[in-house]
Amino acid sequence: MLHKTVCRIMFSLLPVFAANAQAEDVIQILTQNYPPFSMSVSGKNFEREDGIEGIDKEVVVELFKRAGIPYQMTLRFPWSRLQEMAEQQPDFAVYSLSRNPERESRFKWVGPLSEIQLVLLKIPGNPITLNNLDDARQYSIGSVAGTSVSQYLEKQNFTVKNVLSNAPAKLQAGEFDLWATTNPAGDYEARKAGIGKLELAFSISSTQLYLALNRETPDEVVQKLQSTLDQMRKEGFIDQVTARYLTE
Template identity: 45%
Template structure:
C-alpha cells in the first residue's frame, strides 16, 4: 500500500509529466528532410527521392529512435538538392534537416540536436595521384569541386577559396576523373561511398583539414520543449550504447 506521502509524490509526478507535454498540440509533428549522404543518410534504392522506411543510414536510424523515445511525431523524406532543403528548413516552422554539419556561422540559423555523428573534411584527387598538400592555402592554385551550400564549401569560401559548386555532389566524381577539376572537397567517409556507387575506388586523400560534427538542425521557431525532449532522448540512447551500435553497423 502506498503511504499518503508516496501517493502525493506520485500525483505530483504525473501532474508534472502532463504539464511538461501540455505545451504541444496532439497533432504536432516535425517535417524531417534529408538527402543522400552515405553512410549517414541515404535512399535504400540510391535514388534521389524516398520516404520513411526507404531511408537508412547512421543518422537516419538514430533520428528515428530519438523521435520515438521523445514521443514526438514526424514525417521523413529524402530529396535533393541540399541547397533547397537547407533554405526550406530555415523558412518553414517545425521543419528539421539532417545530417547538418554544425559550424559557428550556422549556429544562430537553427536550433540544434546532436551530435548524431562525426566526420572529417578532405580534399580528394584521382587514384594514383602523388599530390600532397600541407594546408588549404596550398590548394589555392587548384580547381576544386564542391557541393553547393554544403558546410565544406562554405568553409572553403570563408577561407577565400572559390570552389566550383554543384547541386549534385555525385557529379564531382565524374568531373574529377575527367580532369575537369583537380580536387574534390568533400566529407569522409561520404566521398568514398559516393565514388564507389559510380564504380570509382582508391581516390587519393590529398589533405584532411577539418573535423566536424553532424546534427539535426531544426527551424528556429521550433518549440524549446521539442528541442529539449529530443536532446534528452539522444543522450539517453548514447548512454545506453545505441548510437555506437548503429555507427558500427554501417562502418
C-alpha cells in the same frame, strides 16, 4: 433546441480539430543524399520514410520514436534549399547539418549525431602534394553547394565548382583535380560508385553533425530529443549503427 443543435455540431467537429492539431505538431524532417549518413535506397533524389537509409537516418528515426514525437521524413535536394525550408518554416527540421557560428542562431540543435572530417580527396596516383590549404588554390576543386566544406572554402576565397551528383566518377574523369567533401562520406560514396578508395590530399578540419530544428520548436521538445539522444549514445545504439555501415 438551437443550443442542442449547435452543441451537436461542435462535438461532431472535435475529431477534425484534433486531427488538425495533431497534423500541426508533426515535425517535417528533411534530409539529402549524403552517404553513409542519409541516402536513398533506390539512388533517387526524392524519397520518403522507408526509402531512406543511413547512419543518421536510423538514429533520427529511433530518436523520434523513443521521444514519442510524430514526424514525417523526406529526402530531396538541393541541400541549400532544405536548410532554408527548415530555417523559415515552423515544425520543420533538417539533418545532417554541421553546427558552426554562422548557423548557430538560425536553428535549435540536437546532437551530435555523427562526426566528420572536412577533406580534399584525389584519385590514387595523382601527384598533387599539398603542404597547406593554400597550395590547393592552383587546382580545380569540385564540391556540393551548401555543404560545410564548400562554404568554408568559398569564405577562404576559393573557386569551387558545384557538383550535383556522381562526384567520385567526375573526379576520376578529370572534371576537377580535387574533391572537397567529408569523410567517411567521401570514402563510402567512392566505394559504392566502384571507384575504390580515394587518396587524402589534405585534411582541413573535423566537425560534428546535428539535427537542426526551426527556431519556433518548443524548448521542451528540443530538450526531450536531446535527453533521449544522450541515452541512446550511453546505451551504445549510435556506435552499433555506425559500425554496421562503416565495416561493410
